[in-house]
Amino acid sequence: MKTLADARALALDLLLEPDPVRKARRTQQGWEQLRPRQDAFEPACCARAIILTSAQAQALPGRPERPRLVPPKQVPSRTPFTPEGRAALLHAICHIEFNAINLALDAVWRFEGMPPDFYQDWWRVAAEEAYHFTLLREHLLTLDHDYGDFDAHNGLWAMCEKTSEDILARMALVPRTLEARGLDATPLIQDKLTRAGDIRAVEILDIILHDEIGHVTIGNRWFQHLCTQRGVDALRIYPELVTQYEAPRLKPPYNEAARRAAGFTDAEMRWLLGEE
Numbered sequence: 313m314k315t316l317a318d319a320r321a322l323a324l325d326l327l328l329e330p331d332p333v334r335k336a337r338r339t340q341q342g343w344e345q346l347r348p349r350q351d352a353f354e355p356a357c358c359a360r361a362i363i364l365t366s367a368q369a370q371a372l373p374g375r376p377e378r379p380r381l382v383p384p385k386q387v388p389s390r391t392p393f394t395p396e397g398r399a400a401l402l403h404a405i406c407h408i409e410f411n412a413i414n415l416a417l418d419a420v421w422r423f424e425g426m427p428p429d430f431y432q433d434w435w436r437v438a439a440e441e442a443y444h445f446t447l448l449r450e451h452l453l454t455l456d457h458d459y460g461d462f463d464a465h466n467g468l469w470a471m472c473e474k475t476s477e478d479i480l481a482r483m484a485l486v487p488r489t490l491e492a493r494g495l496d497a498t499p500l501i502q503d504k505l506t507r508a509g510d511i512r513a514v515e516i517l518d519i520i521l522h523d524e525i526g527h528v529t530i531g532n533r534w535f536q537h538l539c540t541q542r543g544v545d546a547l548r549i550y551p552e553l554v555t556q557y558e559a560p561r562l563k564p565p566y567n568e569a570a571r572r573a574a575g576f577t578d579a580e581m582r583w584l585l586g587e588e
Contacts, residue, residue: 316353316428316431319346319353319420319431319435320362320420320421320424320431321362321421322342323342323417323418323420323421323435323438324362324364324368324417324421326338326339326342326417326438327372327373327374327414327417327418327421328368328371328372328373328374329374330371330374330375330376331374331376332375332376332410332445332449332459332460333446333449335374335410335413335442336410336413336442336443336445336446337442337446339413339417339438339439339441339442340439340442340443340446342435342439343435343436343438343439344439346432346435347436353428353429353431353432353435362421362422362424373414373418373469374414375410375414376459376460377460378460378461379403379407379459379460379461379462379463379464380463380464381463381464381465381466382463382464382465383465384465384467386463386465387404387462387463387464387465388400388462388463390404391504392501392504392505392507392508392510393504393507393508395455398455398505398508398510398513399452399455399456399457399461399462400462401501401505402448402451402452402455402513403452403457403459403461403462403464404462404464405448405501405517405520406445406448406449406452406459407459407464408468408494409441409444409445409448409520410445410459411468411469412437412441412444412445412468412491412527413438413441413442413445414469414472415441415468415469415472415486415487415491416434416435416437416438416441417434417438418472418476419434419482420434420435420438422476423479423482426479426534427537430534433530433533433534434530437526437527437530440523440526440527441527444516444519444520444523445459447516447519447520448516451512451513451516454512467490468486468490468491471485471486471489471490471557471559472486474557474558475557479534479538480535480538480539480542480549480553481553481556481557483531483534483535483538484535484549484550484553484554485553485554485557485559486531487527487528487530487531487532487535488528488531488532488535488574488576489554489559489560489562490559490560491524491527491528491531492528492531492562492571492574493562494520494521494524495521495524495525495528495566495567495570495571495574496562496564496565496566496567496570496571498517498520498521498524498567499521499567500565501517502514502517502518505517521570525570525573525574526574528571528574528575529573529574529575532574532575532576533575536575547577547579547580547583550580550583551583562584564584564585566581566584566585568581
């Protein structure tokens with residue numbers, strides 16, 4: 313991989329990979345090759361649109377036949393206080409991490425003309441999401457289940473598709489909205505898993521929460537960059553994008569410390585709390 317075009321083409325190839333284990337492994341391997349090579353992400357002027365073939369477009373994103381994708385209300389119960397319920401809960405989180413690999417890879421290949429750091433940032437995110445998926449799947453195997461054993465929903469990728477034509481909307485509504493919900497939900501899930509006695513799952517979620525603060529920070533950084541570039545007010549445009557793309561309006565409780573660490577401002581927190 314000698315050029316930015318090569319790095320972006322590899323991201324598309326990995327996005328199309330249907331096998332989740334192979335996708336995760338190859339994504340981590342790709343990042344290990346790219347990470348020491350700053351020239352792999354420069355110059356941004358060489359970045360250009362990648363045109364999908366019809367076959368690629370139909371196969372996007374690559375994913376296995378299972379889990380079966382169903383409406384969110386049909387996803388199974390996720391109580392951690394029974395073995396089956398705990399496996400279902402961890403499967404749901406594993407599915408989020410699998411989708412997060414795809415979301416990061418999609419950002420790399422789809423959006424041309426961004427600064428080199430943009431592509432480097434999202435490649436790193438993809439590799440970390442692949443690591444999270446691997447940790448969760450390995451733990452799920454100890455519970456006599458595997459990824460694909462439970463039904464799941466497609467909410468994350470659906471928003472990815474909705475925002476495919478506007479990078480500003482993508483940064484606003486995927487990393488700093490849907491993925492940021494994980495910052496709020498993770499401590500609550502960890503508390504339940506602690507009471508259920510699954511300390512390994514709690515440890516894995518510690519790793520994920522730490523990394524996800526960084527991922528949401530990246531989303532915030534590029535959202536602010538694009539707002540400045542377009543001359544729009546970030547606080548004003550965000551609610552407009554939520555309405556335009558029918559994104560979920562988030563509700564408390566919020567992990568305020570994690571959100572502030574990820575770059576949410578006082579004004580943004582007040583808006584989330586309905587104070588503005």
